[in-house]
Amino acid sequence: MPKLVDHEERRAQIIDALLRVAADTGLHAVTMRSVAVEAGISVRLVQYYFDTKEQLLLAALDRLAARMGERVRDRVRRAGSSPAPRDIVEAVLLEAVPTDEESRTFHLVYTEYAVLSVTDPALGGRPFLAAPDEMEEFLVAQLTTAQRAGDADPELDARQEAVVLLAVSAGLGLSVLLGQRTAGDAAAVLHYHLGRLFPSR
Amino acid sequence: MPKLVDHEERRAQIIDALLRVAADTGLHAVTMRSVAVEAGISVRLVQYYFDTKEQLLLAALDRLAARMGERVRDRVRRAGSSPAPRDIVEAVLLEAVPTDEESRTFHLVYTEYAVLSVTDPALGGRPFLAAPDEMEEFLVAQLTTAQRAGDADPELDARQEAVVLLAVSAGLGLSVLLGQRTAGDAAAVLHYHLGRLFPSR
DNA sequence: TCTTTTATGGTACAACCATACCATCTTGGT
DNA sequence: ACCAAGATGGTATGGTTGTACCATAAAAGA
DSSP states (O other), X not given: OOSOOOHHHHHHHHXXXXXXXXXXXXGGGOOXXXXXXXXXXXXXXXXXXXXXXXXXXXXXXXXXXHHHHHHHHHHHHHTTTSOOHHHHHHHHHHTTSOOSHHHHHHHHHHHHHHHHHHHOGGGSSSTTTHHHHHHHHHHHHHHHHHHHTTSSOTTSOHHHHHHHHHHHHHHHHHHHHTTSSOHHHHHHHXXXXXXXXXXXX | OOSOOOHHHHHHHHHHHHHHHHHHHOGGGOOHHHHHHHHTSOHHHHHHHSSSHHHHHHHHHHHHHHHHHHHXXXXXXXXXXXXXXXXXXXXXXXXXXXXXXXXXXXXXXXXXXXXXXXXXXXXXXXXXXXXXXXXXXXXXXXXXXXXXXXXXXXXXXXXXXXXXXXXXXXHHHHHHHTTSSOHHHHHHHHHHHHHHHSOOO
């Protein structure tokens, strides 16, 4: 065997190029050529590591979803020393608001994929379903914990409130992406809403 | 002068064809040819009524935004006989949840445009800004009215709550579009949340 | 009836796209 | 030292897209 190239590393490098292209010229501008140019390699190589464009797009989506999962888990872990449900919930939901550049890229491209999946059958079953469901269960658990601990009104319907929380963070994140609101404003609104859910005492 | 053709009607017919194509094969599948086929006319005619593709897309976006404005105003008018702010707010926000097929088409295509506008400079300034701002002011007004009438907790920050409402309805609408939730569920969640904002007594 | 304007069809063209194919280095094993 | 296999470059091909161009039918005004 010849040259020794780490395939996974190469693939990651190409996918990162794709994400950069998608983030600043749109998912529709992602072509074999544009990705190759952005990655600084030849088109042939993109073909070599991802046989077809569809496979390239699917691989990029997988990486995106995995990376976003990591980011959320990191947030939970970092806020995990103080086990107050309110802090955990706020940390997790804040991940939906694009603050740093990486976050913005991820959410923009992810949203582009999500919208595309509505009409493109090839993206049909993808992780657009699983992740939100997990998240909903997680939020329900946190809310009921808080209720039992007396940190949240026991009259609340935890499941409905969880769905509201998910919708709020998605809506705020989208408005930030569209440039209607700054990330700071969105974070403040989220903070306010959580303040109503978890009365300080 | 010859044949007598109502230009506006023709243009509307073509734009409707575009919306149908965009709604069931995606905005990326909107091409001069696909629109012409869907409208049952020749490509040349599409060129004739909209000189360039960009102008066609912009005209379609304008029509879309206008039509959505109409729908919201209709809702307000229909719920307007009983002037309870809560009913008005619920009616308006429910418009963001795609129930009937026309509503689904509109919101899907509108969302596709909105996401596209992030990366496409030609869609830069468009109505993605104006409409939400108007809406925010409207909601603030309704909330403060309700507070003065004793129908809502005067402790609430009307502006923050308005932003939350906007985010909730956008988030719920998106989740319905993505097939994560039914329109009925989304409406129920919205109803629940409004129930918390406007205590029955 | 003739002409001028409008509405339409068809086609050609240059650019771009995904992909298939052919060739050429490079290097690990023998 | 050689060779087989992996890694890469270049190019050809068939299809699609937006748009420009050339034609013609139709009908309103003279």
